[in-house]
Amino acid sequence: MEKDARAESKNQAFTAQETESPGEPAPVCEVAGNGIRRTRIGGQARELSRSTQFVIVAAVILGLTMFFVGNLVSERIENAAVHSAAEAAAQYMDTFLEPYVQEMSRDNALSAASVQSLDRLAESRSLKQHIVSIKIWRADGTVIYGTNKAITDRKFPLDEITEALKGNVVTDLKDLKEEDENEFERKLNMPLYEIYAPLRDSRTGDIIAVGEFYEKADSLKREINRVRQQVWVDVGTATLAMLTLLFFIVRRSDKIILRQQVALRMRLQEQTRLHLSNAELQHKMATATQEFSRINELTLRRIGADLHDGPAQLLTLILIRLDDLAENCSAVDQESLETIRGAATDALSEVRDLSRGLALPEINDLSLEEELQLVAQRHEQRTGTRVTLTMGRLPEAAPLPLKLCLYRFVQETLNNAFRHANGEGQVIRAQYVDEVLNISVRDGGPGMAQDAMLLDTSGRTRLGLAGLRYRVESLGGLFSIDSSASGTSVNAQFKL
Template sequence: MEHDYAVRDVRLGQRSSELWRWVRRWYHSLPMHLRFAIVGGIVSLFSMILIGAFVNQRIESAVVRNSAISAAVYMESLIAPLSQDLADGNELSREQRANLEEILARPAVRERILSVKIWKDGGLVAYASDPDLIGQKFEPKGDLQQAWQGDIFAGFDELDHDESEGERALGVPLLEVYNPIHSIRTGEIIAVAEFYQDASELKDDLRFARLTAWAIVAALAGATFLALFGIVRAGSRTIETQRSELEQRLNLITLVGLQNDLLRLRIQNASERFSALNEQLLQRIGAELHDGPAQALSFANMRISAWRNANGPEEADLILKALNDALGDIRGLARGLVLPKLEGASIAETIRRAAEAHTERTQTEVLLDGGDKNDGNMRPGLPQLICLFRFVQEGLTNAWRHAGGIGQSIEFGIQDGMLVVTVSDQGSGFDPNATADTGRIGLAGLRERVQSVGGAFEIDSDPGQGTRLTMRLPIHERAV
């Protein structure tokens, strides 16, 4: 049984939690002015209730007290002179009682005062409109005890005490007033007069005052809420309009960004195609140099050699030397212009071919550090391979020309999706800032080549510290 109760409590808790989450989602989905209307309406309602209750309580307290003071002053002027016997005893003389009954029987008094009791200390009834109560003793109430302290107390009596049976029989709302009676000689309190006033008219006045107060509070609260709601609604509309404009601008910016990305990709593809076409042009130029002028010079060299061997003029030696030099230059230029077949090659193969070609041409040593083997096995597209080969080729050529080939090394690897290749030497180095405008065509062209395929090019060199050329190239596998 306890288990069933526990399961039921858990289910109720889950349902309450789900309901609360649904309410929160629904509330946050509303526009700002509707959320304000809900919260502001609740706050205004509670504020109106609290203010209305406070104002009504103050009105009732003030009206009752004023009525009580007015009646107390009136009654004290009538009862006090006739109650001085109570200063020395616990009951009135017959003469004073007769005089008091005569006064209370007057029409002007009888219309206002329906019942009177005069209390002695300790709850003893010294006089009462109901003669049967005279001489009886009752437990003093808090109101009576408060009057013995010198205060005038007034309030609508519930008539639930034993001594109030006669007043209950009247069947009308009564205002109960306790008024201290002082001794004319000493000023001390000698008794407390309790009298009941017909409060029918007072009840009606209070009811009207309450309704009026509630109406005024409700009107003020409603006007305040409507004014604030109007301000919030106007602000909400402004915010919604601005939000809509911002969304439109954001969509426009996003569209422009997409168009820029598309244009950037087109430019990069165009640069890559241009690079490939440029390489093809260089290959054609190299092939033409090799097959054209180089062949003609080679043939001329052979004929002049034959002429010299046949005892030709001594100038033939000079001519032959010049032709051999020209032929060597043309062949070297052709080899530099013509790329090896790179289509489908891996990163490591491309770097190794460039290094081997440099070693064969310059007879210098190049150290290779390929890092992770898997990095070197990647096979990017042809534009990236061409850029990689030319970067290594130009970097090693600069190391040979300006550093004598001392400490030539190549490091490469993949870092965060980027191919990072570094060509370094241990030569005399230079100041990149000082030589930025001196027309280093090789480095400037190399930077442009790397940037044309979306890469980054860096130079790290100082006098006496050698040189490091670094290329960072976005890399991805070639689509098959």
């Protein structure tokens, strides 16, 4: 009836499922609610300390492991106890049964006298305290003797006695099977365990029958439960001890990790503060450098204008007055006046050259290529020498401080090439590769002495090199000089 009720309830549930729409999705609110619950649970789990999270995970893993270990040990102990009890009971029963079955080696049956003797043995008080039922099986599966006379001379399947016919003692502490030959024992309503033991011929040792008997299992079950309880107590105690030890170890490690995290967080904050401070300082330095470059150019322009409007005009006036004096001078004074005129003319020319060199043209709207062509052209016009330009691909646009720096760099190095190498082999090379701008000015002169490239002594040449280096490095560039007997190359490199 119970099985029918369960089957009917399953059928009703299946019918109810079929009445629903198979393609209808779950309600949106239900899906959202599940997602919110999972998020909330995940957030609560993350809020726990590492030691608590570890104990929870370790408890689950170690608990499952110990559960399987406890089950395995309990099962092994139960099997060992049952088998040991069965071996002892089999030895005990063999002593009583084997003398009565020796005649089966000749007739394959029991005589009436043997049956009566077995009945008296089964009814004896000493045996009945432990053994409640006895059966003797023939090798073909026929019960030739049984406490339950209703199954005597009946044949049953050989499944029960197969192992015993091979010489093994077989025992079972589980519930009795739903078979006719166990009906008498099931009606006793008490815990039993059945034992199958081979019965042998006393002369040859051959198995001539199988003895089956049912022994009361009350004391055995109590002993097994006691041992099983002890096993679980030991397993639980060991598990709890391991969890406690692991908890304190992980808790100590967690405290160390927390202290290190606090220290690292403080260091990170300090590093962040220093990084921001350095970035601010770098920004101020870059701004100051650009402002200094602008002010420097304005100063140079003002000096150039002052030279043009001051000394140049005075020298021009001197030359005019000398022309007036020359008309009224004697032949002896004429030679002195010519000497003064030549010196004044040279001074005026040099002042004008200095003025033109200090005053930059308007280069803000020029590209780098046009700027390099302009500075080379002006140098050629002023010195009468030739400058070769070798230019690769250059950036389309560049900031004004960089343009001013490049103009002054090329202008000063070309002046040095004209002054020290007589303008021989003057070459300007410029290329832009992998976001790096390389500018170099080379001449074909005899090169520079090693001490001439030092920047720690005075002198016009060294002051010019120092100014070039400071100008390039103030914009974050790299400055270098390569000099040999075949010429000198002054290089500047900027990462854009």
